[in-house]
Amino acid sequence: MTFLYKGPAQRGAVWAEQFARRMPQLPFLTWPEIGDPAQVRFLAAWEPPPRIAETLPKLEILFSVGAGVDQFDFSALPPGLTVVRMVEPGLTACMCEYISWAVLSLHREMPLYLRQQRSGQWKEQPVRPASTRRVGVMGMGMLGRAALAQLRLLGFDCAGWNRSRRNEPGVRCYSGEAELDEFLARTDILVCLLPLTPETRGILGRRVFDALPQGACLVNASRGGHLVEADLLAALENGRLSAAVLDVCEPEPPAQDHPFWTHPRIWLTPHIASATQAETAGEALLDNLRRYAFGLPLEGVVDRLRGY
Structure with a gap:
């Protein structure tokens, strides 16, 4: 029985050391070294090897090295293969930092101040307490709930929207298409953390933007495929939205002549909102393998019908 890793060498070196120290009975190999293919039971990867059923005929679990699994082509995976997304505290903490920075920046008008600085203007804007700013998070999975908890500590009026019903202390919770408009109408800063x-592809488009209050702001730290770019540019042009912070695009990076690079109301970051932290991710992975060995439920198992 073998564990196979396919990914950046730096993270692989950290995981190899952790496996040698904490689970020495399980050989740890790094792609393209696979040893006996029939011995590989576990694979951790962002993108699995092609023809996975032929390459790794006895594979039991595919671990994503990130929080998302939309990079997997589920139709190309064996139907009985268990897929597990990464659930680890370092990744969650990084996302909370980014969302807090983005929301605070929009709340305190930092994009406007940057534009004023570049044009040589020294002009104060009204300072509002966080309690008067309504933040709404789309997607109440682990990352969304953690972000909402952090935003509540900062004093924001928080709400969350999810496909299925969720309940979070101190958060107004909405669910389903029937409650989407009500959620959007009370949201000054919209944060997307949906799978x-x-x-959900294209959900950040005109229909959603038109339901937000005039001058609302957007933060997308999930996937570029959620956003209809032309609708965002139109909403910024007509004032429906006043600013957007985007950490993701489709494709990445955008073309050099793409308007996102120079738009005065868009802050663009290169998909750095969060990243798997090698040490804590290795511990989470080892913990899941222990659970599997003892027949316990795994953390982060993906519902392949839902895609998350």
Whole structure:
């Protein structure tokens, strides 16, 4: 029985050391070295090797090295293969930092101040307490709930929207298409942390923007496929939205002549909102393998019908 890793060498070196120290009975190999293919039971990767059923005929679990699994082509995976997304505290903490920075920046008008600085203007804007700013998070999975908890500590009036009903202390919770408009109408800063699925692709478009209050702001730290770019540019042009912070695009990076690079109301970051932290991710992975060995439920198992 073998564990196979396919990814950046630096993270692989950290995980190899952790496995040698904490689970020496399980050989740890790094792609393209696979040893006996029939011995590989576990694979951790962002992108699995092609023809995975032929390459790794006895594979039991595919671990994503990130929080998302939309990069996997589920139709190319064996139907009985268990897929597990990464659930680890370092990744969650990084995302909370980014969302807090983005929301605070929009709340305190930092994009406007940057434009004023570049044009040589010294002009104060009204300072509002966080309690008067309504933040709404789309997607109440682990990352969304953690972000909402952090935003509540900062004093924001928080709400969350999810496909299925969720309950979070101190958060107004909405669910389903029937409650989406009500959620959007009370949201001054909209944060997208949804998984990317066929149902959520293109959700950040005119229909959502028109339901927000005039001058609302957007933060997208999930996937570029959620955003209809032309609708965002139109909403910024007509004032429906006043600013956007984007950490993701489709494709990445955008073309050099893409308007996102120079738009005065868009802050663009290169998909750095969060990243798997090698040490804590290795511990989470080892913990899941122990759970599997003892027949316990795994953390982060993906519902392949839903895609997350």
